[in-house]
Amino acid sequence: MASEATAVASEPRETDLLVKMVSIVKRFPGVLANDHVNFELRPGEVHALLGENGAGKTTLMNILYGIYHPDGGEIYVRGRRVEIRSPRDAMSLGIGMVHQHFMLVDRHTVAENIALGYAKSLMNPLKEIKEKLREFAEKYGLKVDPDAYIWQLSAGEQQRVEIIKALYHGADILILDEPTSVLTPQETKELFKIVERMRDEGKGIIFITHKLDEVFEVADRVTVMRRGKVVGTLKASETTKEELARMMVGREVLFRLEKERVSRGKPVLEVENLHALNDRGLPAVRGVSFRVHEGEIFGIAGVAGNGQRELAEVVVGLRKATAGRVLIDGVDVTNKSPRFISSKGVAHIPEERLRHGIVPNLSVAENLILKDYYKEPYRRGLLLDHSKVIEDAERLINKFDIVTPSPLTPAKLLSGGNIQRLICARELHKEPRLIVAAHPTYGLDVGATEYIRRILLEQRKRGAAVLLISEDLEEVLQLSDRVGVMFNGEIVGIVRPEEVSIEEIGLMMAGARRLAREEMAS
Amino acid sequence: MDLSVVENILWVGFRSATPLLLASLGEIYAERSGILNLGVEGMMIMGAVSAFITALTTGNPWLGVAVATAVGILMSLIHGVISIHLRGNQVVSGLALTMFGLGLSSVIGRKYVGYQLPVKARFLPKPLAEGLVKLPVIGKALFDQEPLFYLSIVIAVVLWFVLYRTKVGIVIRSTGENPAAADALGINVYLVRYACTALGGALAGMAGAYLSVAYSPAWIENMTAGRGWIALALTIFALWNPLRAIFGAYLFGVVEAGGYTLQAYGYSQWLLNGVPYLLTVIVLTAGATETMRRRMGAPAALGVPYVRGEK
Numbered sequence: 002m003a004s005e006a007t008a009v010a011s012e013p014r015e016t017d018l019l020v021k022m023v024s025i026v027k028r029f030p031g032v033l034a035n036d037h038v039n040f041e042l043r044p045g046e047v048h049a050l051l052g053e054n055g056a057g058k059t060t061l062m063n064i065l066y067g068i069y070h071p072d073g074g075e076i077y078v079r080g081r082r083v084e085i086r087s088p089r090d091a092m093s094l095g096i097g098m099v100h101q102h103f104m105l106v107d108r109h110t111v112a113e114n115i116a117l118g119y120a121k122s123l124m125n126p127l128k129e130i131k132e133k134l135r136e137f138a139e140k141y142g143l144k145v146d147p148d149a150y151i152w153q154l155s156a157g158e159q160q161r162v163e164i165i166k167a168l169y170h171g172a173d174i175l176i177l178d179e180p181t182s183v184l185t186p187q188e189t190k191e192l193f194k195i196v197e198r199m200r201d202e203g204k205g206i207i208f209i210t211h212k213l214d215e216v217f218e219v220a221d222r223v224t225v226m227r228r229g230k231v232v233g234t235l236k237a238s239e240t241t242k243e244e245l246a247r248m249m250v251g252r253e254v255l256f257r258l259e260k261e262r263v264s265r266g267k268p269v270l271e272v273e274n275l276h277a278l279n280d281r282g283l284p285a286v287r288g289v290s291f292r293v294h295e296g297e298i299f300g301i302a303g304v305a306g307n308g309q310r311e312l313a314e315v316v317v318g319l320r321k322a323t324a325g326r327v328l329i330d331g332v333d334v335t336n337k338s339p340r341f342i343s344s345k346g347v348a349h350i351p352e353e354r355l356r357h358g359i360v361p362n363l364s365v366a367e368n369l370i371l372k373d374y375y376k377e378p379y380r381r382g383l384l385l386d387h388s389k390v391i392e393d394a395e396r397l398i399n400k401f402d403i404v405t406p407s408p409l410t411p412a413k414l415l416s417g418g419n420i421q422r423l424i425c426a427r428e429l430h431k432e433p434r435l436i437v438a439a440h441p442t443y444g445l446d447v448g449a450t451e452y453i454r455r456i457l458l459e460q461r462k463r464g465a466a467v468l469l470i471s472e473d474l475e476e477v478l479q480l481s482d483r484v485g486v487m488f489n490g491e492i493v494g495i496v497r498p499e500e501v502s503i504e505e506i507g508l509m510m511a512g513a514r515r516l517a518r519e520e521m522a523s
Numbered sequence: 524m525d526l527s528v529v530e531n532i533l534w535v536g537f538r539s540a541t542p543l544l545l546a547s548l549g550e551i552y553a554e555r556s557g558i559l560n561l562g563v564e565g566m567m568i569m570g571a572v573s574a575f576i577t578a579l580t581t582g583n584p585w586l587g588v589a590v591a592t593a594v595g596i597l598m599s600l601i602h603g604v605i606s607i608h609l610r611g612n613q614v615v616s617g618l619a620l621t622m623f624g625l626g627l628s629s630v631i632g633r634k635y636v637g638y639q640l641p642v643k644a645r646f647l648p649k650p651l652a653e654g655l656v657k658l659p660v661i662g663k664a665l666f667d668q669e670p671l672f673y674l675s676i677v678i679a680v681v682l683w684f685v686l687y688r689t690k691v692g693i694v695i696r697s698t699g700e701n702p703a704a705a706d707a708l709g710i711n712v713y714l715v716r717y718a719c720t721a722l723g724g725a726l727a728g729m730a731g732a733y734l735s736v737a738y739s740p741a742w743i744e745n746m747t748a749g750r751g752w753i754a755l756a757l758t759i760f761a762l763w764n765p766l767r768a769i770f771g772a773y774l775f776g777v778v779e780a781g782g783y784t785l786q787a788y789g790y791s792q793w794l795l796n797g798v799p800y801l802l803t804v805i806v807l808t809a810g811a812t813e814t815m816r817r818r819m820g821a822p823a824a825l826g827v828p829y830v831r832g833e834k
Contacts, residue, residue, distance in 0.1 A: 068707075068831060089709030104704035106697045108823065116690060117697045118708030126690040166708070 019044050019079060019174050019205040020065065020096075026073035027060055034060040035071070036229040042174065042205040047196060049220035049237070050209045052249055053446030055416055057229040058209045059101070062176045065207075066098040067091040078174070092118075097167025098176040101209075103159050105151045111162050112147040119169045137165050141198050142191070156305060157188035164195065175199065176207045181215060182444070185304045186474060186507050193219050211249075211446060213242050225249055249447065261462060265482070266295025269435050269466035270316065275325035277308075277315045285311040287490035288325070293435065293466040298457065300481030300498075301470040304510050308490040309470045310352065313439050316468065317349045318342040329435060343372060346434035350424055350441050352470075354417070358424045361413030365405050366394035368412045369427050401426035402452075418449025425456055436460055439470045454480060474506065483522050488512040495521040526660060532780050533664035537672070538738060540776025542567070542730035542747075544675045546754035547761065547768050548682055549726030553599075555686065555763055556719035557699040558606055559826040561617025563727050564751025565624020566598040570731025572628040575742040576635060578735075582644045588671070588732040595728020596721045598624060603720040607713055610828035621751065629744045640740035646670060646733075669737040671729070676769060678726070683765035695719060699822030702829040712829050727751070753779075756803040763822065775799040 020042040027035040034057045042048050050058045063069045065076065067085040076083055078094045085091050091098070105114050112127045112134070120126030131147045138144045145154070145161050154162070160180060167175055177196070181189045196206055196219055208220055216223050216237055223240070225232040225248040232248045270293040279285035285308045293299040301309050314320035316327055318339035327335045329345045343349070351357035359368045370379055370390055378389050394408040403422045405415055412423060421441065429436065438457060442450040457480060461467055471477050477484055478498040485492045486509040494509045494516035508514040546563050553560045560566075570591035578587035602620050605611040646669040655666040686692040697705045698715045706712050734746055757775055761768035782795035 087709065088707050092709055098707070100707065104701070104707040106700040106704050108700055108820075109693070109697065113693050113697075114704070116693050117705060117710065120690045120693070123690050125688060126693065 017044065017080075018042065018077070020207075021077040021080075022061070022065065022074065023077070024074040025061060025064060025071050025076075027057075027064060027069060027071050033229050035064070035074075037074070038226070038229070038231050040224055040231065041234075042207055044173070044205050045200055045203045046221040047200050047206045047208055047219055049216045049223040050207055050226065051211065051213070051216055051223050051245060052226035053211055053448060055228075055446065056226040056249075058226055059178055061226070062098065062178060062207065062209060065091065066096060066176060092170055092172070094174075095172050096174045096176070097170070097172030099160065099163040099167055099178060099180060101178040101180075101182065103163055105159060105162060107152045108150065110148050110150055111145055111154075114151060114162060115166055115169060118166065133169065134165065137168065141168070141195050143168075143195060155188075156183035157185065157191070160184070160192070161195075168199075173204045174207070175204055176209070178209045179211070180208070181210070181212065183305070183472075185472075185510060186503070187511065213245055213249075216245060217242070246447070260458060260480070263296040263462055263464075265297050266464060268292040268294050269330055270299075270468060271326075271328040271331075272312075272316070273326045273328070275312070275315060275327065276323045277311050277320055278323060279308075279311055285490050286315065286322075289487075289490070289492050290325075291485055291492060291495065293468055295434075295464045295466055296461055297483070298461050298467040298469055298481045300477035300484040301468070301487055302474055302477045302484050302506060302510060303472075303487035305472055307487045307510075309487055310439065311490075312487070313349075313352075313437050313468070313470055316342075317347060317437050348428035348431075348433035348436045350421075350428055350436065350438040352439035352443070354420050354424060355413070359412045359420060362411055364409045365398070365403065365412050365415070365423060366390050366408035368423055369394045369397055369408075372427060397426040397430055400430070418445050418452070421445060421449060421453055425453065429456065429460060432463065433460075433465060436465055436467045437470075438467060440472065441469070442471070442473065442476060474503065474510075478503070478506075486510055488515075495523075497522045528784060530660050530663055532777060532784050533661060534667065534780075535783070536777030536780035537664040537668065537773055538776070539779055540772040541669075541672050541675050542733045542738070542750055543754050543757055543775055544679060544768060544772035545671075545730035545733065546727045546751060547757040547772065548675075548679055548765055549595075549723035549730075550754060550758040551761065551763050551765055551768060552682065552686075552695065552719045552726075553723035554758060554825055555699045555822055556695050556716045557702060557822055557824040557827065557829070558603070558716050558720045558723075559613045559617060560599065560602050560620070560720060560723055561614060561755065562598065562602050562620025562624065562751075563723075563754050564747055564749070565621035566595045566724050566727035567624075567731040567734070567751045567754075568628045568745070568747045569598050569624045570595045570728030571735040571746055572632040572635075572731075572742060573728075574732030575632070575638075575640070575735035575740075578640055578644045579635065579638060582641070584640075584644055584646050584736045587644075587736050588729055591728040591732035592725045593728070595724040595726070595731070597724070599720050599724020599727070600717070602724075603717050606828060607716050607720070610830065613826045613828075625745065632742045632744065635742045636744060638742060640736060644736070645740040646737035669733070671733045671737060679765045679769050686765060696822070699824055702824055703831075706829070706831055716829075727754075730754070753799050756799055759821075760799075760803045760806050762806070762820075774802070 018041050022040040025035050025038040038061055040061065052058045060069060064071045067087045067090050076085060083094060112130045116126040116130045120130060122129055134147050143161050143165055145158055151159060180192060184192060200206060220237045222234060223237050224234040225245060227249060273290050275286055275289045277286040289312060303309050311320055315322045318337055321336050326333055329347060332345060334342045334345060355361060373379055374385065379386055391408050398405060398408060401422045403426060404419050412420060442453050457467055469477060469480060481498055484496050484498055486494045486506060488510060489512060546567055550560060550563055573594040574587035574591035577590040578584045598620060602616050605616040606613040648667045648669055656662045686695065694710055695715060698710065698712055702712045735742055753775060757768060757771045760771045778795060778798045782792045785795060786792045
């Protein structure tokens, strides 16, 4: 257990602290989200708030921003005791927050989104906004087109709008909630530069994250939370990745997954010159070809929106191909129904697990039979064999360690990690030939992430072919035997992770480099 | 069919467009803030009956309009409380409001069935300028109208300006698109929604008043005759834009007026009555592509109750 190791000579006086939260308690039905939490922020520091999902980081910051009301404890801002009842109160105290899910109006322009909160003039409010935006672009390097619609912007640009919103009313306490989860490596670097500039101006920045590397890259101090409690506050320069991980998870964590050598078998998935359109009817997949073999994980790396999603959807039958072929074990399944493709042994771990992975209001047991309810042994004439459904659900809940009060609990009440386990249980218990996994660990905490990755490696060992799509580059490189980099709907390179640098992949992701056909790893 | 027939169709059409325009302007604001109010018909009929009784007893049509507006607001607040504070189902609540209004108005108005408003207690067409009225074809339609006709156009232009050219408009539109974003910037989402719902009620009440003190100055049970529903279709047809609502209202009004007149020439009135709905379906179909929906589709949070801190 780490002590308050920061009590050094330069300890600032109480009144110099930007924020001091003392003994904060917050209860939700059945959970103690914040259990007497203490936290402080000094001017001119980046303070990382580290913890697994559900550790209470975001809850604590939502309290500071007035979205939740604490059940106990005191908050001081610049030495003064305050009650923060709403975001409006927080804003007037100079607190700004960039939420993990952007709070932007998609169909409005950048300028309109900012004018919503800050325009002073009633008539023609966009004029003053545009002038101020130019100022921000110069001062912090926050460049963004004021007339662009939000839906036209990349995640990184949208985040910039959020930061501008927070700075606009002169916030000097800035909360960033997992800001890098949607960014490319390059965009992340730019964000860190902006954060540093703000720090050098004397602003205090709270950086919520569960990625250890980021703590060392950007933070001055780090407070680690676990299960609603603060485990400790440390100087980033005086700690190690291993120590933080132990504090975070409460046990040792393996960073290197044991990846056994598995001999590759015959091809399971063959994609030939595939073309498909996106939701807006524009070409999204443009002539993609590759193969995935038995015992192989084939990763797809790329910045979001370069055709990965459409590619996965075509493979599992959720989207029509406009040209090309998809073969599973030599059988042409192009534009066949999802049920047919699934019957050929294709499992799908979809992105946005709450929307595409489960039916949130159905029970855990019902969600587990979504692919089989119409077949024996669950079907009994026109009815379902309820006791058989429950019996099998209980077996899978045990086998896949799904933490749920009962098989009849609505699936939406489970935590993200357990929802993902549920999906894995449904998709993998019948030993599929091909697994299409899209962002399988997105938003999961360290423990759940480790579990999911281990499962994928086990499936590989068993002889399944895995198509892994992820924006977490490290994950793709760690798990995959080969990696295809997608840019603008094409695979611009297929490489072996051990033979390539992260910079080189970054260049391919940005479209600055393309491998010739004979350079591709086969 | 000579020119005077066309002139008459336009005149009657523009007259019957006014209540459609008023009611749909109100609904546009309610929906822009995220509140779907299917109770337009109910609010309108309550406005009609209360305006009629007020005008009959006081002899002042403007007082009738004022009372109808107030009654419309009260009606809309029932829907407001159910859908904003109690987070009820807005479709059910709106439908209930319509049934409630239709029922209550016929109870209240029972004694008044068959009365005509005396001339001094009703609006009469007040030609803006005699010379202009004599213009061929459009002269009567544009310049021989009741005060509420001109007022409704002024209201439409003002509402358009507020919605697209002021900060208030940005606040209202954002609340209907992404209330969480508005809330995070310190906007009082509930207040915005109540205000827009109330404005919807006020204008629906005013539309009802127009029917009973100007259009056909009498109280007839169920006299709105589905105009509230056409106003709802018009809201969609106008793609939630007050200026397009003006155009749509006159189009729908002329189609309706044409229906009555063309019967005489052997066309089916019933088929013509369906035209507004058909037009709405066509606009909806044309606007169904992704890009079009992003530009001008329904407010994204329409019909969804807002709770702070809920995912």
